Amino acid sequence: MEKLLEINDIYTSFNTHVGEVQAVRGVTIDLYKGEAIGIVGESGSGKSITMMTVMRLLDSNGVIKKGEVLFDGKDLTKLSEKEMENIRGNEIGMIFQDPMTSLNPVITIGDQLSEPLIRHKSMSKSEARKKVIEMLNLVGIPSPEKRIKQYPYEFSGGMRQRVMIAMALICEPKLLIADEPTTALDVTIQAQILELMKELKQKLNMSIILITHDLGVVADVCSRINVMYGGVVVESGTSRDIFYNANHPYTWGLLRSIPNPKLEVKERLKPIEGTPPDLLAPPKGCPFAERCEYAMKVCFEGRAENYKINEGHYSSCWLNHPYALEIMQDIKRSVG
Template sequence: MEKLLQINNIHTSFHTHMGEVQSVRGVTIDLYKGEAIGIVGESGSGKSITMMTVMRLLDNNGEIKTGEVLFEGKDLTKLSEKDMEKIRGNSIGMIFQDPMTSLNPVLTVGDQLSEPLIKHKRMSKSEAKKKVIEMLGLVGIPSPEKRIKQYPHEFSGGMRQRVMIAMALICGPKLLIADEPTTALDVTIQAQILELMKELKEKLNMSIILITHDLGVVADVCSRINVMYGGVVVESGSSKDIFYNANHPYTWGLLRSIPNPKLDIKERLKPIEGTPPDLLAPPKGCPFAARCEYAMKICFENKPEQYKINEGHYSSCWLNHPNAPKVKRNIERGEADGEK
C-alpha cells in the first residue's frame, strides 16, 4: 500500500501571554491511500491541532516548531501560503467541528459550495451550479435545486453537517479530514452521517482521518486507531487491537467510559479520574501518570518508550517493559487488574 500522508515527529506550540502552550509534542501518524483511520482522545489531547497543523490553519500565535507533514511526498510545512491554498479544499478537504459557525450566514449554501469549484476547477457559474446540485443530492439533501438558494439558518443541524460534507468533497479530494463530524447530532443522524462517509469513501476511493472523542464512532469506520493524550500518541494499532488488546491504561479508561452492549447486567460507567496535564508545563514523564492507577516512579520521571505489542500495534507505557509489574486486562469489561 502506498502512503498518502506521513506526519513525522510534529511539534506545534502556541505563544500566549502566559507562556508557550505545547499542544502537539512529537506526533507521528501514517495514512495509506484509500484507508480510514481514527484519532481519539479527550478534549485538549491535541487531535484537532494536529490536523490544523496538516492544513496549516493555525492562529497567528501558532508555530510548527519541528517535524514534517508529507502529502504525496511533498512537505506541507515548507510550502508557501499561496501553494497551500491550492491544496486546501482541493486535494485535502476538511469537515470542521461546528457546521453553523463554519458556514457563512450571509451567503446562500449554493454560493458557498460553488466558490471552491470556481477557484480550483475554473468552472463557470452554470457548471458549478450543476455540480453543487449533484453533490447535495449525493449527500442526501432533498430538493437540492431549491436548497441551493437557501441560507444556513434554514437548515437543520444534520442538514448543515451534510452541507459541510458536500463542501469538503465538492472538488474530489484525495484526503478527507473529519473533525468531530457527529458532535451535537442525535444518534439517528449520527448513524446516517457515518454511513454516508463510508459510502463516499468507497465511491470516491479517498482516504479519511476521523477525529473524535467517541470510540464507538470509529469502531465501524476506521481500520486503524491512534489514541492521543497530552499532545502525544500513547497507543496505535488496528481497531481490533485497540478494542480487544489495548495496552495503555488511558485506552482502558476510554473503553471503560463507554457502554458495553454485550453485558447482561447494567453497570455504572467508570470515568477517568483527574484532569488532563497543563501543556504550559508538560510533565517530563508519561503525560497520563498523574491519573494512572498503575503509575510507577519511572512514569513520572522518564518519558516511556514506544513498545511494539505486535505487528502494527504500539503502546507508549512503562507497563510493557519486561521488568514492570504484570497487569492483566479484562477484555470483556475493558478493565485491568494487577495480578496478585
C-alpha cells in the same frame, strides 16, 4: 499499499501572554491511500491541533516547531501560503466541528459550495451550479435546486452537517479530515452521516481521518486507531487491537467509559479520575501518570518509548519494559 500522508515527529506550540502552550509534542501518524483511520482522545488531547497543523490553519500565534508533514510526497510545512491554498479544499477537504459557525451566514449555500469549484477547477458559474446540485443529491439533501438558494439558518443541524460534507468533497479530494462530524447530532442522523462517509469513501476511493472522542464512532468506520493524550499518541493499532487487546492505561480508561449493552448485569461507568495535564508546563514523564492507577516512579521521570506489542500495534507505556512485563500481564488479566 502506498502512503498518502506521513506526520513525522510534529511539535506545534502557541505563544500566549502566559507562556508557550505545547499543544502537540512529537506526534507521528501515517495514512495509506484509500484507508480510514481514527484519532481519539478527550478534549484538549491535541487531536484537532494536529490536523490544523496538517492543513496549516493555525492561529497567528501558532508555530510548527519541529517535524514534517508529507502529503503525496510534498512536505506541507515547507510550502508557501499560496501553495497551501491550492491544496486546501482541493486535494485535502476538512469537515469542521461546528457547521453553523463554519458556514457563512450571509452567503447562500449554492454560492459557498460553488466557490472552490470556480477557484480550483476553473469552472464557470453554470458548471459549478450543476456540480453543486449533484453533490447535494449525493449527500442526501432533498430538492437541491431550491436549497442552493437558501442560507445556513434555513437548514437543520443534520442538513448543515451534510452541506459541510458536500463542501469538503466538492473537489473530490484525496484526503478528507472529519473533525467530530457527528457532534450535537441525534443518534439517527449520526448513523446516516457515518454511513454516508463510508459510501463516499468507496465511491471516490479517498482516505479519511476521523477525529472524535467517541470510540464507538471510529469502530464503525476506521481500520486503525491512534489514541492521543496530552499532545502525544499513547497507543496506536488496528481497531481490533484497540478494542480487544488495548495496552495503555488511558485506552483502558476510555473503554471503561463506554456502556456495554450486552451485559446482563448493568454496571456503573467508571470515569477517569483527575484532569488532563497543563500543556503550559507539560510533565517530563508520561502525560497520563498523574491520573494512572498503575503509575510507577519511572513514569514521572521520563516518557516511555513506543513499545511494539505486535505487528502494527504500539504502546507508549513503561509497563511494557522488559522489567515490568510480568506486572503488565497481571494487570491485563485483571482488566479483562
